[in-house]
Amino acid sequence: MASSIGYQNSAIVYVGHDIPYPSTILIESIFMTNARYSMTAMILHWLIALALIFQIALGWQFEALERGANLFGLYQLHKSVGIAILVLSLARLFLRYTRPRPAAFADNIWSERAAKFVHAAFYAVMIGGPLTGWMVVSTAKIDVPTLLFGIIPLPHLPIGRPFHEPAEILHELLAWVAIALLFLHVAGALRHQFFKQENILGRMIPWALERRGPLLLTLTSLFAALGFAFWMGSSITATGSGTNDKPALNGNVVSNPEATPNLPKEAEESAEADEQSTVVEEEIPASDVKQKLANWQVSRGGRLGFSVDWNGTPINGSFGRWTGDIRFSPDDLAGSTIIVNVDLGSATTSDAQRDEMLQGDSFFNIAAHPKAVFSSSSISNVGGDKYRARGTLKLNGKSQPLTLDFRLTIDGTNARVSGTSRLKRTAYGVGSGEWAATDEIADNVSVSFDFAAKNKD
Known part of the structure; x- marks a missing residue:
């Protein structure tokens, strides 16, 4: 009997039984409808959202703080979070094109194109932002090493000094683009949810959370978490990298x-x-x-x-x-x-x-x-x-x-x-x-x- 596997409105439709189907995709397709994203996609989405908002708030501090020990520590944290966003975004992009996803809510072709543009721009920011930041560090006049979260050394990119100024300008520009995209993304989601009565937000929330209470309460909790991430990024001081009050090491062999x-x-x-x-x-x-x-x-x-x-x-x-x-x-x-x-x-x-x-x-x-x-x-x-x-x-x-x-x-x-x-x-x-x-x-x-x-x- 002939068999086939295809997509309809981005949801999986399969006919027949005699063609082997990868077990991981099969399991995910059974529990997924065109109204919900996969659990992996949900986790990556919210981790990136929290990290991105934290990163924007953290970067905002650089305009107000004087250079010093505290700012040095904040830059190290900024670089670490940026690379984390890069890794998570690449994982999310891979998942987007290797796993089925819900169909887009679109009023017309222009609405659909606008939604695709915002998503594409988001990936450009989430991947381009950390990469340009990495370029800035790699081409700086002063060779400042990077140790991600104080553990993993990050090598410099093999590029020359002429790339420094363009990378710095683009990095700052992408930060402002990220802020604009966040507002557009949130506004679009709220429009579909509350003005068009389409459960676009519910399909990015795990079922376990949705069952525990009304969707509005769950969304309020999630937005509170995002607000907390912004508060953390704008108030963290990284004092651990600023001063050293611990007993220093030894004079000859051991500390005293x-x-x-x-x-x-x-x-x-x-x-x-x-x-x-x-x-x-x-x-x-x-x-x-x-x-x-x-x-x-x-x-x-x-x-x-x-x-x-x-x-x-x-x-x-x-x-x-x-x-x-x-x-x-x-x-x-x-x-x-x-x-x-x-x-x-x-x-x-x-x-x-x-x-x-x-x-x-x-x-x-x-x-x-x-x-x-x-x-x-x-x-x-x-x-x-x-x-x-x-x-x-x-x-x-x-x-x-x-x-x-x-x-x-x-x-x-x-x-x-x-x-x-x-x-x-x-x-x-x-x-x-x-x-x-x-x-x-x-x-x-x-x-x-x-x-x-x-x-x-």
């Missing part, structure tokens, strides 16, 4: 939260003391040596931290790997020396994207200069257990004078050291190009250290 000082305040006080101190620094002559120089080994659990303001928001971080070569005696300051080597690739601010950016050419440029080195030239006592080491810091291929103020207590073969310093990042070329300006990222960087050491002799 108990040794964490108040970085900004202590460093500021130290800087003022360096500029205004009236204490007379006295170096003890070598002829008065009472105790020989000792080699000190830095113990596990120390900390080397830094802090800088980004539009008024403190960014706190630390270096996870650093070593100290210390020859020191309070009775032989003239012969004492301090050399500290810092692995710049171990810098962390508790934000993976920002940490990767720090390692790039615009900041530490670790590919060319992986380490920073401080070498003391003189050490003096400024009263009691307080000392001042003057020397040179070599960072990012540049050498500049640097002063460290520290407190030292020695108990037999054990010593405890804590101190601060302050340097100007622009003097070392840290923050080049767009980031060289100091109106956003402050020039002054506070440095703090706290560690224990043991006499090896």
